Amino acid sequence: xxxxxxxxxxxxxxxxxxxxxxxxxxxxxxxxxxxxxxxxxxxxxxxxxxxxxxxxxxxxxxxxxxxxxxxxxxxxxxxxxxxxxxxxxxxxxxxxxxxxxxxxxxxxxxxxxxxxxxxxxxxxxxxxxxxxxxxxxxxxxxxxxxxxxxxxxxxxxxxxxxxxxxxxxxxxxxxxx
Amino acid sequence: xxxxxxxxxxxxxxxxxxxxxxxxxxxxxxxxxxxxxxxxxxxxxxxxxxxxxxxxxxxxxxxxxxxxxxxxxxxxxxxxxxxxxxxxxxxxxxxxxxxxxxxxxxxxxxxxxxxxxxxxxxxxxxxxxxxxxxxxxxxxxxxxxxxxxxxxxxxxxxxxxxxxxxxxxxxxxxxxxxxxxxxxxxxxxxxxxxxxxxxxxxxxxxxxxxxxxxxxxxxxxxxxxxxxxxxxxxxxxxxxxxxxxxxxxxxxxxxxxxxxxxxxxxxxxxxxxxxxxxxxxxxxxxxxxxxxxxxxxxxxxxxxxxxxxxxxxxxxxxxxxxxxxxxxxxxxxxxxxxxxxxxxxxxxxxxxxxxxxxxxxxxxxxxxxxxxxxxxxxxxxxxxxxxxxxxxxxxxxxxxxxxxxxxxxxxxxxxxxxxxxxxxxxxxxxxxxxxxxxxxxxxxxxxxxxxxxxxxxxxxxxxxxxxxxxxxxxxxxxxxxxxxxxxxxxxxxxxxxxxxxxxxxxxxxxxxxxxxxxxxxxxxxxxxxxxxxxxxxxxxxxxxxxxxxxxxxxxxxxxxxxxxxxxxxxxxxxxxxxxxxxxxxxxxxxx
Ligand SMILES: Cc1cc2nc3c(=O)[nH]c(=O)nc-3n(C[C@H](O)[C@H](O)[C@H](O)COP(=O)(O)O)c2cc1C
Ligand code: FES
Numbered sequence: 001x002x003x004x005x006x007x008x009x010x011x012x013x014x015x016x017x018x019x020x021x022x023x024x025x026x027x028x029x030x031x032x033x034x035x036x037x038x039x040x041x042x043x044x045x046x047x048x049x050x051x052x053x054x055x056x057x058x059x060x061x062x063x064x065x066x067x068x069x070x071x072x073x074x075x076x077x078x079x080x081x082x083x084x085x086x087x088x089x090x091x092x093x094x095x096x097x098x099x100x101x102x103x104x105x106x107x108x109x110x111x112x113x114x115x116x117x118x119x120x121x122x123x124x125x126x127x128x129x130x131x132x133x134x135x136x137x138x139x140x141x142x143x144x145x146x147x148x149x150x151x152x153x154x155x156x157x158x159x160x161x162x163x164x165x166x167x168x169x170x171x172x173x174x175x176x177x
Numbered sequence: 178x179x180x181x182x183x184x185x186x187x188x189x190x191x192x193x194x195x196x197x198x199x200x201x202x203x204x205x206x207x208x209x210x211x212x213x214x215x216x217x218x219x220x221x222x223x224x225x226x227x228x229x230x231x232x233x234x235x236x237x238x239x240x241x242x243x244x245x246x247x248x249x250x251x252x253x254x255x256x257x258x259x260x261x262x263x264x265x266x267x268x269x270x271x272x273x274x275x276x277x278x279x280x281x282x283x284x285x286x287x288x289x290x291x292x293x294x295x296x297x298x299x300x301x302x303x304x305x306x307x308x309x310x311x312x313x314x315x316x317x318x319x320x321x322x323x324x325x326x327x328x329x330x331x332x333x334x335x336x337x338x339x340x341x342x343x344x345x346x347x348x349x350x351x352x353x354x355x356x357x358x359x360x361x362x363x364x365x366x367x368x369x370x371x372x373x374x375x376x377x378x379x380x381x382x383x384x385x386x387x388x389x390x391x392x393x394x395x396x397x398x399x400x401x402x403x404x405x406x407x408x409x410x411x412x413x414x415x416x417x418x419x420x421x422x423x424x425x426x427x428x429x430x431x432x433x434x435x436x437x438x439x440x441x442x443x444x445x446x447x448x449x450x451x452x453x454x455x456x457x458x459x460x461x462x463x464x465x466x467x468x469x470x471x472x473x474x475x476x477x478x479x480x481x482x483x484x485x486x487x488x489x490x491x492x493x494x495x496x497x498x499x500x501x502x503x504x505x506x507x508x509x510x511x512x513x514x515x516x517x518x519x520x521x522x523x524x525x526x527x528x529x530x531x532x533x534x535x536x537x538x539x540x541x542x543x544x545x546x547x548x549x550x551x552x553x554x555x556x557x558x559x560x561x562x563x564x565x566x567x568x569x570x571x572x573x574x575x576x577x578x579x580x581x582x583x584x585x586x587x588x589x590x591x592x593x594x595x596x597x598x599x600x601x602x603x604x605x606x607x608x609x610x611x612x613x614x615x616x617x618x619x620x621x622x623x624x625x626x627x628x629x630x631x632x633x634x635x636x637x638x639x640x641x642x643x644x645x646x647x648x649x650x651x652x653x654x655x656x657x658x659x660x661x662x663x664x665x666x667x668x669x670x671x672x673x674x675x676x677x678x679x680x681x682x683x684x685x686x687x688x689x690x691x692x693x694x695x696x697x698x699x700x701x702x703x704x705x706x707x708x709x710x711x712x713x714x715x716x717x718x719x720x721x722x723x724x725x726x727x728x729x730x731x732x733x734x735x736x737x738x739x740x741x742x743x744x745x746x747x748x749x750x751x752x753x754x755x756x757x758x759x760x761x762x763x764x765x766x767x768x
Contacts, residue, residue: 097370
C-alpha cells in the first residue's frame with residue numbers, strides 16, 4: 001500500500017546528512033557498478049545502510065555508478081519501500097490487507113496513533129517509532145497483524161498492539177541503563 | 178522407532194509463537210536427556226491452529242494445536258515420557274477422529290504436497306520426497322524440449338497467477354522464439370492483500386519451485402531464471418536463497434545439470450520494492466531492469482520480447498510448483514482432477530470471518546460452499562455468511578446465495594468475480610459491502626502507477642463517491658455515476674490493474690444494491706459498520722443509571738445522574754461505541 005509519508009517536524013535531513021559516513025557505500029558500489037538493472041539493488045543497499053535515502057548518499061552513488069539523479073528520484077518515489085527521510089528505530093507496519101481490514105485493523109492504527117501521538121506515516125519525536133500501513137504480511141489467518149522488524153504479532157486488538165509498543169519501550173530503557 | 182517432535186515454523190507459526198515453543202522443546206530435551214529427534218517444518222495449512230507441534234511415535238502421529246511454552250511442557254511430560262497422548266489438544270491424528278479432520282478431507286495436495294511434511298531448509302529431506310527427480314527423468318531419458326512442452330499442454334495446467342492462460346502454450350511461444358538469451362521468471366510478488374498461497378509454498382517447499390523453473394528453462398531454452406519476491410516476505414527470500422545455494426552445490430543448478438553436457442540454468446532472487454502493480458508481468462520486468470514498475474502495451478508479449486527485450490517466460494509460483502508432479506506422474510493423472518476446462522487443483526488462502534483460516538488445496542470444480550463449510554468449518558462466532566471475496570482487488574464479491582458456484586475459471590468469471598490467485602476472504606453479516614468496495618478502490622487507487630488517465634483519475638473519482646456514501650453524504654444518482662465510471666475505466670485502461678479495479682464495486686452493486694441504497698437514501702449502514710451512520714441511544718427501560726458510560730465517554734457526551742436514566746447527546750457523540758461495549762446491562766442500542 002502506498003504510504004503517504006509526511007516530513008517529520010524539527011528534523012532537517014540536511015543536517016543529519018553532514019554526519020554521514022559515506023565510506024560505507026564503497027562496498028555496495030563495487031558490487032553493483034556497471035551491472036544492468038542495478039538501480040533498485042543500489043537504492044535498497046543505501047537504505048539498508050542508513051535506514052533511508054540521504055541526499056548526500058544518492059549524490060555519491062549517482063556520481064560513481066553513473067546513474068542520473070533524476071532517474072534515481074523517480075524510482076525512489078515510485079516504490080513504497082524507499083524513504084527520503086529518516087525514520088524511527090522501530091518501524092511499526094500495521095497490516096491493512098483485506099483479511100486484516102475485515103477483522104478491524106483500523107482499530108489497531110487508531111489505538112497506536114493515540115498511544116504514540118503520531119499519525120499514520122509519521123515518526124515519534126524521540127525517533128523511536130515510525131507508524132506505517134502495509135498491505136498484507138501474508139499471515140492473514142492471524143489477522144489483524146502487525147510487524148516490527150522481522151517479528152510479526154497476530155490476533156491483536158488495540159490494547160494488545162499498544163502493549164507490544166510498551167514492551168519495546170521498556171526493553172529500550174533497560175538497554176540504556 | 179525414535180519419537181520425533183516436529184514444529185511448524187512458517188511465518189504464520191512463528192507469528193503465533195512457534196519459535197519459542199521450538200526452543201522450549203530443545204531445552205526440555207537437553208535438561209531431561211530425552212531420546213527424541215527434533216525437526217522443523219513449514220506450514221501444513223492449518224494456520225488457525227498455530228503453533229502446531231507434531232509428535233510421531235510407533236503408534237502413529239499426533240498433531241497438537243495451539244501449543245505454547247506452557248502447554249508444551251505438559252505434552253512432553255505426558256506423551257514423550259509417559260506415552261500418553263494428550264488427546265484434547267490433538268487436532269489431527271491417524272489413530273482417532275478429531276473435529277479438525279474435516280479440514281483435510283477433500284483436499285488433494287499436488288502443489289502443496291511437501292509443505293508441512295519436511296524441513297524446507299534441508300535438501301536431503303526434499304530429495305527423499307522426490308525433489309529434482311522430474312528434471313532428472315527428463316534429462317536421463319533425453320526427452321526433447323517439444324515433448325516437455327506437449328506434456329504440460331496435455332495436462333491442461335492453466336496459470337495460477339490470476340489470468341489462467343494455459344501454461345504449456347505460453348512455453349511453446351517462448352520455445353519457438355529464437356534468441357541468444359532467454360529468461361524464465363517466477364512471479365512471487367503476491368500482491369493480493371489477503372492471499373498467502375505463494376508465501377506458504379516458497380517457505381514450505383522452495384526446491385519444488387526451483388525445479389519447476391529448471392524444467393521451464395529446459396523446455397523453453399532459457400538459461401537464466403529470476404524469482405521476483407516481495408520484500409514483505411523475508412523468510413521466503415531467506416529459504417529461497419538457501420535452496421538455491423544447495424541446488425547449485427549439488428549440481429541441480431548451473432552448467433551441466435546433473436552431469437548432462439550442454440544444459441545450463443541458474444536462478445537468482447530479486448527482491449521487490451513494494452508496488453502492487455509490479456505483479457503485472459510487464460511492470461515486473463521493468464522493475465527487474467531497475468526502472469519504475471510501469472506496465473507497457475502488449476503485444477509484444479513477454480514470450481517474444483520480455484526482460485531486456487529477450488524472450489521471457491513468466492509464471493506464477495503455484496504454476497511452477499505443479500510442474501514436477503506433472504512430469505513425474507504424467508499429464509493424464511493431473512488432468513483427471515478438475516473440470517473440463519479447468520484441470521488439476523487450486524490452492525486457496527482462507528481468511529476473514531471463517532473458523533478454519535489457512536491454506537487448502539482442492540480439485541477444481543468443488544463448490545464455494547464446500548470450501549467454506551466443510552473444509553473451512555463455517556463462519557466465526559456462528560454469525561451469518563454474507564459473501565466471499567475472490568480474486569482480491571481485481572476480483573469481486575460473490576454473495577452467499579451464489580455460493581453453490583463451482584470453482585473453475587469459467588463459472589467464477591460468470592459471477593463477475595475472477596478466480597484470481599486464490600485469496601478467499603469470507604465476510605459475515607457485520608461486514609459492510611459498500612465499505613468493502615471502498616477498501617479495494619482505496620487500494621487500487623493508491624497502487625495505480627499513474628500512466629493512464631482512466632485508471633489514475635477515474636479510480637480517484639470513484640473512491641471519492643464511495644467515501645461520501647460511507648459517511649452519509651451519498652446523493653441520488655451516485656450508483657449510476659459509479660457504474661458509468663467503472664465501465665469507462667474497464668474499457669480504457671492499459672493494464673490489468675485498471676481493467677479490473679472496478680470489479681469489486683460492480684459486483685457489490687450487482688448483488689448488494691439495497692445496501693448502497695440504505696446508505697444513500699436512509700443514511701443507514703445495515704451491517705452497523707460505517708461509523709458515521711450509526712446512532713447510539715440509551716434504552717430507558719434497561720438503564721440502571723450506574724454512570725459507567727458517562728464517566729468513560731471520551732467526549733463527555735452522556736448526561737445523567739446516578740440511578741436516573743442517562744441520555745446521549747447526539748450532537749456531541751463521536752460514535753466510538755465505547756458505551757455500547759462497556760454497558761453491563763445491554764442498555765445501549767445501536768442502529
Ligand atoms: C495488477 C496486476 C497484479 C498482478 N499480480 C500478480 C501477482 O502478484 N502474482 C502473480 O503470479 N501474477 C500476478 N499478475 C498476473 C501476471 O501479470 C501474469 O499474468 C502471471 O504472473 C503469469 O503467470 P501464470 O500464467 O502462471 O499465472 C498480476 C496482474 C496484474 C494485472
Ligand atoms: S491481510 Fe493482513 S496479513 Fe494478510
